[in-house]
Amino acid sequence: MKTKLFSFFIAVFLFSMGSKAQTTPTCPATTPAGQNCISLIGPGTPGGDWATDTFLSSTDGNVYTKLDVQFSAGEIKFRQNGCWDGCPGNPAGWGPVLSTQTGWPTGTNTAPVPFGPNIQCPGGVWNVKFTLSTQSWEFTPGTPNAVVKLVGTGVTGTPITMTTKDGENYVIKLAKLTNAQCQFEVDGVLGGSTAFPTGSALSPTQTIPVLTTGIDYDVTFKLSTYAYTFAVATFPKIAIIGAGTQQGWPSDPQVDANAMTTTDGITYTIKNIPLTTGPIKFRQDNSWSNNWGGATWPSGTTAGSDIPATVGNYDATFNKTTGAYAFTLNTVAIVGSGVGGWPSDPQVDANVLSTVDGVNYTRNGLVVTAGAAKFRMNNGWAVNTGGDLWPAGPKTGNDIPTQAGTYNLKYNILTGAYDFGTALAVTKFDAASFKAYPNPTRGNWTITSGNEDITSVQVFDVLGKAVYTKFGAEKEVNVNASELSRGVYFAKVATASGESTLKLVKE
Template sequence: MKTKLLLLIAFVFTAININAQVSLIGPGATGSWGTDYNLSDADNDGIWTGTAVPMQGGFFKFRLNALWDTAWGNGNGAATWPTGIADTTPGTDNNITAVAGVYDVTFNATTGAFSFTGGAPIPVVKLVGSAVTAADGLLFSTSDLANFTISNATLVSGTAQFSIDGVLYGGLGFPTGSALSTTELIPSTAGSYTTITINITSGEYVFTPAPLIPAVSVIGDGVGGWPQDGVTDVNQMTSTDGVAYKLDKLACTVGSAKFRQSNGWSVNWGDSAFPSGIGTQDGSNIAISAAGTYDVTFNRLTGAYNFSFPTIALVGDAAGGWPQDGVNDVNVLTTTDGVTYTASNIALTAGACKFRANNGWSVNWGNPAFPSGTATQDGSNMLVSAADAGTYDVTLNRITGAYNFTTTMSVNQFGETSFSLVPNPTKGMFAINADVAKAEIFNLTGQLVKTFNNAAANESLSISELNQGIYFVKVTDLNLNEKTIKLIKE
């Protein structure tokens, strides 16, 4: 018994370390949930370390291979700071909270034990002065302890200085210069700035003005009415560069529409094509032929526009895995109006899941409640218990966030025929005990890695070339019913 236990521990330990990479992620570590800081395992013993790692302060997690399939947080309440035990309990509310500073990091991927020790604190850098309206100044952030940045800052006319750990530095140049004097004031121009940066080693600073962005809106009887000159349009689009504009969740009826600039008719674009086309100055009205709630994009330079429904999918370890940005999702819902999204026969196992849009994480919805609730942007994961595992029909209202999972059939049923994958786990060959039109193999990131067409019952199917791990087999029977089953490759 003791020998078997030791072998099991060795197997788990080895599985974590083969081609593994543990990293830190989150605003408290790297500044965002989109950037990883890789730790190193020099001895290949599952002890991951980092030296002089800058921590921004706030929420963070450890995760494996830059994926969310295995991520360590504070789910059991034992992940205190600066030492503790992290675990893999799912959910967005189980983050570890870091105190800003520079640390030596140790993390044990087997036990979850971590420690952050030593290091100097991150310098506190602010922009202060009469050009800054915030009483405490504008606080900068850094990822390398030398270059400090603040984004989307607004200044009024006046002067400014950089406060570095309470010592004031300034210069005479604007929008660039060197802050080397403790008495000089930077003459600042009122306006919005995309970024303000300073290198506290050299003193060099840059104020980058935000681009001038003309207002562009969507108007017409198909989107609410035809306004007169000077009337502020309702359907204002947004842009960060004055070129690419977007407007999400625009309710459209059958009718006409155009784009116009600065709430007036001197600059307007149109084209009869729908849902996409190239708008030209004083062009024809866009003929909206199908009512719905659309996401709209427009390029002010080329005139290219598009009205579309976003793709929405269900993702998570309960639904096949946590995909990265840009990976095509498997469990895609369908819509006819851009509001109500549905999917049938989605297989769920015990675990966590969320909705996300357009195969990315910038728009996602969650709520811990299951099987129904109201999901919110960046909300917590929906938690599926072992007792709730099964096959569901799913609905989501994109506007309100209301969702519902309705049981369709048990996880062991496929249409009218009981079926299985055998053997499971497999070392390379498996069979399905029913005739199928198609069997698609997906990995944990949602990537399609292999397809079998027109497979007969009990026909041998090979996945010998695939790596060891967990896969999901999406099977379509001869009546076009679909079902997804987990398959383990040893």
Template sequence: MIKKLLLTLLLFFNASIVLAQFDNISIIGQFTNWNADVPMNTTDGITYTLTSQNFAVSGGAKFRKDNNWDTNWGSTTFPSGTASQGGQDIPVPMGTYDIVFNKDTGTYTFTTVASQFDNIGIIGAFNEWTESIQMVTFDGILYTLDDFQFTANNVKFRKDNSWDVNWGGNTFPSGEAIPNGGDIPLTSGFYNVAFNYSGPNYSFIQVPVTILGNGAQGWETDIAMPSTDGGVTFLLENFTLSNGFVKFRANGSWARNWGSADFPSGVGSQNGADIPTTSGLYNISFNRLTGAYNFEEVLNVVETNKSEVKVYPNPTRNVWSFSNNNTIESLEIVDVTGKIVYSNLFNAYEISIDATNFSNGIYFAKIKAENVNQTIKLVRN
């Protein structure tokens, strides 16, 4: 019995030594919200593999050693490339992949794993009705296509790239998917597309473009930029910047982001440099097709009867009080996504807004007073 126990311990000890000979290499990224590493397998300490790994969202990914950032590899190309130490995030689309990474050379490949579910795609005037664009699914029910540009109107869904089984609809941006129905009256633009096979129904959501960085409200807070042309050009008015850096990105993900070293205007490139900012009040415009952006400073006319609106307490749990030497005419409060959560007209020097019905977080008050148009950051805690 003792000999058997000693033999078992010896085998375990030897196996531990063998395992300890190889570096611990893993992959991390947007698919784990950057807070969990997925370990990769190796038999020689050089080539590391991972099979059938789901990426439920599109976004950046990197390889790294020992679950920390001291040694990490990245690149800007997909599905294959050569990763460099401290390189950019690898832009991985949503899907399921077999992954191979060579620790010594930095070379990597992502190979799409064939799905066991029905093949559902989308076709339309944007590709002259020639071949379906395959959608992604993890359960055979919900099929998605992220951040896709439709350059012409009207689309349909179909199975197996064939007209034998197809769906249309008569409403947009969402509605019932009708077998052999008419063309869905899509308006060209950038959309996140969802098709529910069990419904069946569909939805098209315009891809949001946001600005973020320590020159705005931090690298963890995306500020939505409104668009009126299908998600091509964006304009954020009367926004306060501080000295720091910002970038533009789509879908709140680093898979598609734009930056440049120029300020107040320039042309952003994919995975470009952080844009340096100077404190002030700006109208910010961005074109995601060309990458062109402009920070137009809002210059206030100095008048003898002009004064800034003041707010207190801020942060607050109960109430925000606003005061000005001149009449406050209107006040609008928006959240960080740009959604209006409060709006009212006034004719007073002082007003109070009940904050108890607001969730904890950051808001922006857009105030119009006599000779004053001002945006103030609010915090509810």
């Protein structure tokens, strides 16, 4: 039984990684019968992810090699027969034994594990050798690729060195170009043409005219033909997924909801995303090939685990380069003359609503007077909604016409629909049920309840304007009067079952 449970947990863990889960051996068709195949996999390999193998070749089934492999800076690992330890009799992936080791340029791992440390590849062109009998590897410098650069007056930060994964196709992502001239430089030799955005840079004297300014371009160059393209830059899509979102974990193939926005392909943002308590992750282009989690909430740096989200409505940022992420909780409050007064910004709104799912917000026992009200987010007017109807209706940009009473308020942050319900029956207590001291005061009043917890205290001046509001659930509430002018005030004190009014004096 324990073995079955352990296998189940391992299977779940492999699935959650979204990358290293494979259950059947996969070798090239050219692999000799009865011979194992060895491959490299990971973001630093030519395949660029944890799903695409770069296979080595062997004449004896023991020593495996591949010459002039173009690596990117990133993590890599060796594996056997195109899978991890899900294959019968197949060992897990080979990488360093300890997390303090880089595994570069040589290493040996006699007890490989599927999710142990990965080899830290610096990038470049390397010859690869792997010996199965000793489970050791060696990387030696390969034949250098041609160095291709984009140069000229139209290139911001000239020159820009292009990158390649195969020594033939070169790219630049997000090249900043201006309305001027540029050329390609191959190992110090210039080439260009008069065509834009596509052409062949075969002339040593012609220059390519950049016809626009302020647009980032993705640039490609083919070494064998000198063919080039300039295309308006596109960025990978990154979305927030997981049980903590309304959509849940992906059921692929699918288009991920909660897509973030970016202007540079590095910093991604999303506003007003509702989350529930549960695990979430970032993933790229609707695929598990690239995904990021984290161990801390509400901010941190990406790691292999799921991010432990908590319920609420959030603004989120994610840096694809550094892995830093942050979720900022949005607050929803109701403001206006009918609920204590319009804000005098900057201020922290008093009538904050609560939520259990990040979508539906409530406020019970809200004391309302005849007037107007609106919902706003994050103590500011950048996002706000109102309505034309009372006591319930759809959102509009107008103020909600409020009527006096005590209500249990409901609000949907996605649709903007609101419902105050019907006025609650409120028991009027004798003022003797509450006490305020010192009264008069020069500083603060302390208001106490003999029986029930006080849920709210609203202080009004003699003109009926709310000048102070405090919420809680205590039998003793401290009211800060230090900023109030001298004079007479009235405090409306409420509990879960009743309310009363006290006369207060500020000296």
